[in-house]
Every structure is written in C-alpha cells, then in structure tokens.
Amino acid sequence: MSVLEKMTTKDAIALEDQYGAHNYHPLPVVLSRGEGVFVWDAEGKKYYDFLSAYSAVNQGHCHPKIVGAMVNQAQTLTLTSRAFYNDVLGTFEKYATETFKFDKLLPMNTGAEAVETALKLCRKWAYEKKGIPENEAKIIVCENNFHGRTTTIISFSNDPVARKHFGPFTEGFIKIEYDNLRALENALEHNTDVAGFLVEPIQGEAGVYVPSEGYLKKARELCEKHNVLFIADEVQTGIARTGRLLATCGNCSCTDKHCSGTPEVKPDILILGKALSGGAYPVSAVLANDDIMEVIKPGNHGSTFGGNPIAAAVGIAALDVVKDEELANNAYELGELFRSELNKFIPRTPLVNAVRGKGLLNAILINDTEDSSTAWDICMALKENGLLAKPTHGNIIRFAPPLIMTKDQLLDCIAIIIRTLQEFK
Secondary structure (H helix, E strand, C coil): CCCCCCCCHHHHHHHHHHHCCCCCCCCCCCEEEEEECEEEECCCCEEEECCHHHHCCCCCECCHHHHHHHHHHHCCCCCCCCCCCCCCHHHHHHHHHHHHCCCEEEEECCHHHHHHHHHHHHHHHHHHHHCCCCCCCEEEEECCCCCCCCHHHHHCCCCHHHHCCCCCCCCCEEEECCCCHHHHHHHHHCCCCEEEEEECCCECCCCCECCCCCHHHHHHHHHHHCCCEEEEECCCCCCCCCCCCCHHHCCCCCCCCCCCCCCCCCCCEEEECHHHCCCCCCCEEEEECHHHHCCCCCCCCCCCCCCCHHHHHHHHHHHHHHHHCCHHHHHHHHHHHHHHHHHHHHHHCCCEEEEEEECCEEEEEECCCCCCCHHHHHHHHHHHCCEECEEECCCEEEECCCCCCCHHHHHHHHHHHHHHHHHCC
C-alpha cells in the first residue's frame, strides 16, 4: 500500500487495531488535516477541535509562523546532538528564560521527560545544597495527579490503570490531598528530608480541578519556610491556556496586553511542554535559577534530541505567536464567556451538574457515575454535530479549544454543545 494512498476511516482504524499497541482508546474519528481551530476527517467532514491535543495546539493547527520556522530549520540543520553547539539553541534559551523570568533552561522533548528532569534536579539540589543525606530525599506530590506515565512518575500516581502490573515502583514520594494546605503543612513539619513539592496549578487529567483561591501562593510560602523547592508542572496549564501566560501568575489575568507575565507565585522549578512548540514538534523544558540549576554538571542528565535546532526554532516561533496574537488575553475573555453561557444553561438540564475551569481549560461534570458511558456517548454525539472532545475520569468532559478561537466561533461551539446536550437521550 502506498503511503500516499487515500484511506477511509474504517481502513485507518483497522490498520491501527491490527498493527499498533492498544494503549489508547480514541474516539472513532480519523483526522487527516488541521488548520486553525478546525480539523477534517478522512472523508472530508469538518470539526471544531475542542481538545487541542491536550493543550499542545494552543496556537492552532499548522500555524504558518510555527510551521514556517520548522520547515526552514529542517532544510538547514536538524540534529547535532549536544556533542556540539548549534546556532539556534542559545537564542531559544535566552528568549524563554527572559519570557518566564528564570536564569537557566534545560531543554528536553516530552512533558514526562521534563517532569523526570525536574525530579532529578530537585533531588540533586537537596543533597548538594540543602544537605539531605544521600538517597533520603522525599518529594511531596498530590493525589489524583497526572505528570506522565514513566515508571518513576506512575510510582506516585493513584490511577490503578496506570500502575497495575508495572511495579516495583520508585520510592521517595509522599502523597497528600490536592488543594489541602493543612495536609501540605503536616507533611512538611513531620518529614525532615523533604526536597520539593510537585504540583499542577490545575489538575487537568483529573477533571480540571481548580484549587481554592490563594492555595498556590500559600503552598509556595510553606515551601519557602521549610526550604523546600516548589515545582510547578505547567505542561498543560502553561503557555496562555488558563488566560495567563502561566497558571501560576496568581491574580494577573493578562487582560492588560502589556503584562510581563511575571508569576505572583513564582516556582523554584517550572516545567513546560506541549504548547511550547504549538504542537508542531516535541519540545519541553525545565526552568530554574542559577542557585538550583548549577548542580547539574556534564554527564548528569541529557537527551540526544533535547535542544535540537528544529525544537529551538519551533519554540521561538511558538512563543512569538502567543505574544503577538495576545493569546492569554483571548483565552481569559473567551473562558469567561464559555463558563457564563454554560452556567445559564445548566439549571435547565438534569444532565450536567457543573462547569469549571480557567481561561480555555474547562470541563463539565456529567450527572452520572464514573463507570457509566454517558460522557463518552455525549462526546460521540458532539462528534456527529461537528465538535470533538473527550471524556476524562468517566463522567467529566474536558473542553480545551485552540486559543486562537474567535468569539463568534466560540459562540457557535457553545450552541453545538447545548444543542447536543438538549437532544441527548
């Protein structure tokens, strides 16, 4: 079969089913093209993308500036490994560190790799700077977290599907309840060898759980009091998704286009990925100041592809688009509109209990049990009506469109969602 041969939805799904590992359960739609907020399936049907590749495509599908940077660099120099310098990485590192207000950046490829990097960096800092005895460092994490699926990361997950039959697991983690400052304080006071606290500013995969007002700021203060590194996993929430350049920007809403994006709750270690490339190429990064990042020496950590020229060029273009098109401001304003319109509708339906989120990271809670198929069936109905979304945790539907969406497009999508819910049987 020629790779250029046109394939039907049925044929494409059958091929994946026969030759691919069954490690995902996709919606039965085969996408063949994307542009802006839209995607088209193999038969040419057009859909609104309301997932954005789990917030990787914040800048929209195939953004010409990002694709142009990628193509241009791919025709010039693709990969050197880190055995040599390249003439793009330093520019990207300077741009990103100035954008997010940190001294240093350590480039990787995927979000999970960046989380692993942050964990290693935190532990090494703990042994060399804080004086914790070797192999005794503990890192506090939150229940219902999602930081990836590597062996170390699932060691502190409480998702039985992600964990079962993958042990033995990595030790050194303390799990506490999310959005519970008393639990964090108790863990810090009763464990002398804590190196860091790893947290998602909003728990996306868990169902878009937004913590209480002030939680992140007070958690940061507790960490500072106990000389513990505050590590923010902004792989999904970062790069303007929540209506701010970073979700840790505190009370800054980025409605002022001159906002610098300086976090009110500045992490000691910041983890970025996904939209750092606009979904065009795997790019992730860990950022920290010199007093932390200086513990990493040659041979301690690395990646053949991390910091490659294409990734660096794409990262620069992706950040340019976020700034030039004021995507944080757009996400903030459209997110307010989305929740307002859904909240007007919810009292009129027994099907939905609530809508929650920040910016354009939102979810609706379906009035059914987690083991029901209702949310999946609603997403199937949404697909038929021209909008793609996906359930998480059984009875929650996450809505996260590209941040380039216009007000008229969003209102069209809201109408599709409401009509689908009204018609659903």
